[in-house]
Amino acid sequence: MIRAIAPGDMLELERRFMDETGTPAILLMERAATAVADALGDAKRVLFLCGSGGNGGDGIAAARLFAARGGDAVVWKIGSEESDIVKQQILMLKCYGASVLRITSAVPAPPPVDCVVDAMFGIGLSKPLTGAYADAVKRINAARPARVIAVDIPSGVDGATGSVCGQAITADETITFHRPKTGHYIYPGREHTGKLTVAPIGIPLSYGVSRTDPVLLEDGDIERLLPPRKPDTHKGDYGNAMIIAGGAGMAGAAALCARAAMRSGAGRVTVVCPSSIQPIVHQIIPEATAFHSDDDAECLAKLEGTTCAAVGPGLSGKKPRMLELLQGMDIPQVWDAGALNYLAEEGKSPHPRTIITPHMGEAGRLLNKPARELASDPIAAARQLNERTGAVALLKGSTTVITDGESVTLNINGSPAMAKGGMGDALAGVIAAMLAQGLAPYDAARVGAYLHGRAGSRAASALGERSVLASDVIDYL
Numbered sequence: 001m002i003r004a005i006a007p008g009d010m011l012e013l014e015r016r017f018m019d020e021t022g023t024p025a026i027l028l029m030e031r032a033a034t035a036v037a038d039a040l041g042d043a044k045r046v047l048f049l050c051g052s053g054g055n056g057g058d059g060i061a062a063a064r065l066f067a068a069r070g071g072d073a074v075v076w077k078i079g080s081e082e083s084d085i086v087k088q089q090i091l092m093l094k095c096y097g098a099s100v101l102r103i104t105s106a107v108p109a110p111p112p113v114d115c116v117v118d119a120m121f122g123i124g125l126s127k128p129l130t131g132a133y134a135d136a137v138k139r140i141n142a143a144r145p146a147r148v149i150a151v152d153i154p155s156g157v158d159g160a161t162g163s164v165c166g167q168a169i170t171a172d173e174t175i176t177f178h179r180p181k182t183g184h185y186i187y188p189g190r191e192h193t194g195k196l197t198v199a200p201i202g203i204p205l206s207y208g209v210s211r212t213d214p215v216l217l218e219d220g221d222i223e224r225l226l227p228p229r230k231p232d233t234h235k236g237d238y239g240n241a242m243i244i245a246g247g248a249g250m251a252g253a254a255a256l257c258a259r260a261a262m263r264s265g266a267g268r269v270t271v272v273c274p275s276s277i278q279p280i281v282h283q284i285i286p287e288a289t290a291f292h293s294d295d296d297a298e299c300l301a302k303l304e305g306t307t308c309a310a311v312g313p314g315l316s317g318k319k320p321r322m323l324e325l326l327q328g329m330d331i332p333q334v335w336d337a338g339a340l341n342y343l344a345e346e347g348k349s350p351h352p353r354t355i356i357t358p359h360m361g362e363a364g365r366l367l368n369k370p371a372r373e374l375a376s377d378p379i380a381a382a383r384q385l386n387e388r389t390g391a392v393a394l395l396k397g398s399t400t401v402i403t404d405g406e407s408v409t410l411n412i413n414g415s416p417a418m419a420k421g422g423m424g425d426a427l428a429g430v431i432a433a434m435l436a437q438g439l440a441p442y443d444a445a446r447v448g449a450y451l452h453g454r455a456g457s458r459a460a461s462a463l464g465e466r467s468v469l470a471s472d473v474i475d476y477l
Helices: 007-021 025-039 054-068 084-094 131-143 189-193 219-225 251-263 278-284 296-302 320-327 338-346 360-367 371-375 378-389 423-436 441-463 470-475
Strands: 045-050 072-078 100-103 115-119 147-151 173-177 195-199 240-244 268-272 289-291 308-311 333-335 354-356 392-395 400-403 408-411
Touching (some): 025 054, 025 084, 025 147, 025 195, 045 054, 054 084, 072 084, 072 131, 084 100, 240 423, 251 268, 251 278, 278 289, 296 320, 354 378, 360 371, 360 378, 371 378, 378 392, 378 408, 400 441, 408 441, 423 441, 423 470, 441 470
Parallel strands (some): 045 115, 072 100, 115 147, 173 195, 240 268, 354 392
Antiparallel strands (some): 400 408
């Protein structure tokens, strides 16, 4: 499991660690600078763009270490202000014969170098770059004179949200310290970050860990969270997932959801759909049971023994009575697509043990806010969805955010190949299978998102990004 951290929490953690242990700030800076200098490899000449605060101090210290190893350090100090620690680092740098060019207005064209180190702004930046800083970003991004390494986070990227106000350095690699920051994983910051390397600076990884810190799952976590399948078991041991989905022209949505649930380990899958598409669903997924009923209450009564429900994929027409009855059923549920539209239109909330899986447009309708506004801070948006509905919120996107209101998981696996119709239907089925096998809603949502994304990546590797279908992703689960 990878534990990320918000920039404000990281700054507070550093302050607390230094206060409690007596560790001087310059020692942490030296360790950070060493990691940056090590990343330069066999570079002979390097341009260091350094700001006025701690990030600039890291860069100047890295320039000194690089010069001490025989490298040619070209140091540009951007901006007129200089903190005490930057002044101290400049004095030490000069002992190695390196000079510092102070730039407060126009930025010259970068000289021929093997690498550029961006140390202008760190994780605390939350406003657009201006003046010489903005000019430096334009110069480096336009010229791309060499490999670009960012210190902690590319200058211009918000360390909390990954948003870019105006412009930001596009790095080939980012060297961050102690733990990755949330902004590294959320677009567009994720794209600007390039390869992410996390370097230790002497703070124990267990120090200051909080349940509210965002996490990213890894393969080992999935093995731990998924219940083992014992040799002496039968289908009843792995739950019966009820899929309420489909409508005119939408048989595929119901079938994809059901097939994903079967492929992901549910013991039985029961599809409730309109009579017009029932034969089609049977043909696509014969392993599932499919039936219809004209009476919603009668339909649900037949399914009293189900373990969980997935409702909404391809659900067309008004189904308020069915959805109202589901709200009263004490089973874990996944609400997607048409079911989310019902929540938005009626101002309702689902059963407390529910997972909602909106994309940004659906989230905007649920919260009555522009999708663009929510996309600027998806972690905050997911928390708002949880507050609005009381459900575990899985906010779909290139970085998917899952929260139960306290804990947060970021899912970054997946592929552009998954920008196709039917992927959300498959995801709802995977999550339903996790619920059927006994996972709690929060774990079911994050494990389901991880497995779905991993399958998408595998399908893309085998078939190519343009060729993958939702049914292919299901085959790679």
